[in-house]
Amino acid sequence: MWRYLFYALSLVAIVLVAALIPSHPGAAWALLAILPLIALGVYDIASPRNVLSNYPVIGHLRYIMEFISPEIRQYFLEDDKSGRPFNRQQRDLIKARAAGSSGTHPFGTEYDVFQSGFDFALHSLDVKQVPKTAERISVGGPQCDHPYDSSRLNISAMSFGALSSHAVLAMNKGAAMGGFAQDTGEGGLTPYHLEHGADVIWEIGSGYFGCRTQDGRFDDEDFRKKASNSLVKMIEIKLSQGAKPSHGGMLPGSKVNAEIARIREVPQGQDCLSPAAHPEFNTPRGLLDFVARLRGLCGGKPVGFKLCIGRRSEFLGICKAMLATGILPDFITVDGAEGGTGAAPVELSDRLGLTINEALPFVHSALVGCGLRDKIRVIASGKVVTGFDMVHKIAIGADICNVARPMMFAVGCIQALRCHTNTCPTGVATQDKRRARALKIDDRAEHVKRYHRATLDSFIEITGAMGAADPAQLTPQHILHRMPDQQARDYGQLHRYLRPGELLSEPVPDPFADDWARASAEHF
Secondary structure, X not given: OHHHHXXXXXXXXXXXXXXXXXXXXXXXXXXXXXXXHHHHHHHHHHOOOOHHHHOOOOOHHHHHHHHHHHHHHHHHHOOOOOOOOOOHHHHHHHHHHHOOOOOOOOOOOOOOOOOOOOEEEOOOOOOOOOOHHHHEEEEOOOOOOOOEEEEOEEEOOOOEOOEOHHHHHHHHHHHHHHOOEEEOOOOOOOHHHHOOOOEEEEEEOOOOOOOEOOOOOEOHHHHHHHHOOOOEEEEEEEOOOOOXXXXXXXXXXXXXXXXXXXXXXXXXXXXXXXXXXOOOOOOHHHHHHHHHHHHHHOOOOOEEEEEOOOOHHHHHHHHHHHHHHOOOOOEEEEXXXXXXXXXXXXXXXXXXXXXXXXXXXXXXXXXXXXXXXHHOEEEEEOOOOOHHHHHHHHHHOOOEEEEOHHHHHHOOOOOOOOOOOOOOOOOOOOOOHHHHOOOOHHHHHHHHHHHHHHHHHHHHXXXXXXXXXXXXXXXXXXXXXXOOOOOEEEHHHHOOOOOOOHHHOOOOOHHHHHHHHHOOOOOO
């Protein structure tokens, strides 16, 4: 049958070569190529291995093509707009700005501006000059003793372990040179986050890595000692992550080497899994008690929490707990469901949680409706790439933006999608020291600094072009969204933005009424 054709041709070839050897001794070298094919075919036929036993030798081509198919799609089949999670245009823009190029584009937009879902902004003929001071904003509410003067754009949570030491060091040095902050991710505060003196946001996940007891509970004294470091500017409690909400962190065992195990205080070589929920609390009131506990231990630095919005009633329960206890976080980081991760169950990554453009208007409105928004900063995290993305997120409810994968591109990531395999080809997302060595820290730190600077410049320029002298003047009405009927509606029409204190009086507005009624400070 034809499925054995290639194997049969190999057998014919070896017979012909054997016949030629007496008169042409050099033909014996051909056996070095043919005999392995014969041996492979015998092994394939003798082994019941699905495709290979039915298609000996040639069946291996199927697995070879499958192995290289991601690269074929990325380099030959994708157009500039179709790639996922980041398309080629986004990646090229990040790399151009990181390399110091302008990132300009010729001949007009390539987007279908009438396609449903297309977002754009309204500019003004009264262009404003936005002062440099608008690039920074203070984080720290009335209960904070040491507010942090934050850049409007910072490095989002990425753990050492998910990233190589070289990637963390390059980002840390770039952040130090550019005057912005690096979030540690839940993998713990490591020497690499402190090496070059950048401002650090220490993220505390449910595994309490770097400040945990032997049984996995929170260690107050260990936390106090490390949080007192002057480079640690803020503390972020991770409740959930956009790419894997209600799942906890996950570092494959192939990446848990001796160093990672020592830093995280977990067994070497085993999958490092965080609990889905925090052992220290299980209610909104308990969360705020934990906020106050950490704020006291770290000496009054800003303390907040990060979450992906799921059930709206649960976030409103946290708001009710704020009102009941009087304890306020200094900031809330909203992680969109489209956020990234090194490893996650595909169903959680694809199907759970609100996207950032849905979550931000809700969180902002909930805080406004409770009369708390002016005391709490909101940070947006999830698919922020450009200055326009920053304008978009701040207009619909954020104060600050965090970026993760764009910073990975800046240090050399090529979106090979091997983050979970420890075989990252660029040395960014691996614990293989030989692979990580390919990432040149000093060079890539410059890229990080330049990408940050260019993105902030773009953000400030667009803000002024929209007639706003300060980012605080951006509103949901500035951003329009193309609907399926090709009409455009601004975000103020798409979402219910509450007035100050509106949740505290009757009747509660319809979009919030049912969730507000179900919300409780005593349970999630």
